[in-house]
Amino acid sequence: MWYWLFKYVLLGPLLYLMGRPKIEGGENIPSNGPAILASNHQAVLDSFFLPLMVRRRITFLAKSEYFTGTGLKGGFQRWFFSSVGQVPIDRTGADAAQDALNAGVRVLDQGKLLGIYPEGTRSPDGRLYKGKTGMARLALETGVKVIPVAMVGTDKMNPIGSKMWRPAKITVRIGEPIDFSRFEGMGGNRFVERTVTDEVMYALMQLSGQEYVDIYAATVKNAAPTKTAATPKNAGAPKNAGEGDAGSASKAPTTPDADRLPDTQAG
Numbered sequence: 001m002w003y004w005l006f007k008y009v010l011l012g013p014l015l016y017l018m019g020r021p022k023i024e025g026g027e028n029i030p031s032n033g034p035a036i037l038a039s040n041h042q043a044v045l046d047s048f049f050l051p052l053m054v055r056r057r058i059t060f061l062a063k064s065e066y067f068t069g070t071g072l073k074g075g076f077q078r079w080f081f082s083s084v085g086q087v088p089i090d091r092t093g094a095d096a097a098q099d100a101l102n103a104g105v106r107v108l109d110q111g112k113l114l115g116i117y118p119e120g121t122r123s124p125d126g127r128l129y130k131g132k133t134g135m136a137r138l139a140l141e142t143g144v145k146v147i148p149v150a151m152v153g154t155d156k157m158n159p160i161g162s163k164m165w166r167p168a169k170i171t172v173r174i175g176e177p178i179d180f181s182r183f184e185g186m187g188g189n190r191f192v193e194r195t196v197t198d199e200v201m202y203a204l205m206q207l208s209g210q211e212y213v214d215i216y217a218a219t220v221k222n223a224a225p226t227k228t229a230a231t232p233k234n235a236g237a238p239k240n241a242g243e244g245d246a247g248s249a250s251k252a253p254t255t256p257d258a259d260r261l262p263d264t265q266a267g
Helices: 002-010 012-019 046-053 071-083 096-109 134-142 190-208 217-222
Strands: 022-024 035-039 058-063 087-089 113-116 146-152 171-174
Touching: 002 012, 002 046, 002 071, 012 046, 035 046, 035 134, 035 190, 046 058, 046 113, 046 146, 046 171, 058 096, 087 096, 096 113, 096 134, 113 134, 134 190, 146 190
Parallel strands: 022 171, 035 113, 035 146, 058 087, 058 113
Antiparallel strands: 146 171
């Protein structure tokens, strides 16, 4: 109940007023049945405007920290995310990747829409970063289609580090569903997972018009500012279907399964 109250009464009208949102390609969202919505991630508001503009309910895998906070803020976050039906996952344990995968599979098995941000965290500078393969694991495990989604303008309404929203024009672009049935039975193959992920990131790059950077966003966030190297526009763009992921091994995260976590709602 709270999901629809927030969408149509408590929060939706304010978002419409400040964002004047529009949706393009809404017909690509199926009227029923499971699907993975894979979106770029530029601002916290992505998780507000995407559900606002899609008629069907969307479930995100939310990091467990949103459900364990203390004090007034922690209590409000716990109530809010529980009320709108988000699914908490612990990203720190040894079994985090498998636990997140299991949670995503349960959502999709119920015929729901699952929202995922393949970059793993918000973009630190507005560019599109290398996708983690957790999304691919889910797609290969369940056989559901992946629908690329580009959020445009949320970073203008909710700039990095800003405390207040500011009026901006928001556009939600929905791409055509991508069917990965050609890889049936190949789940668990890291090369296939990377190919699937890169195909989705390529679609996101085309939809959003963002510059693509072939490193993880978390790497940039954790690095010292002086060590962050700029990448020319579209340099190292993700390979399209079947083109592989040459050279990615040297950039692999130090935690074995860190790259394979299905992304959560924020970062």
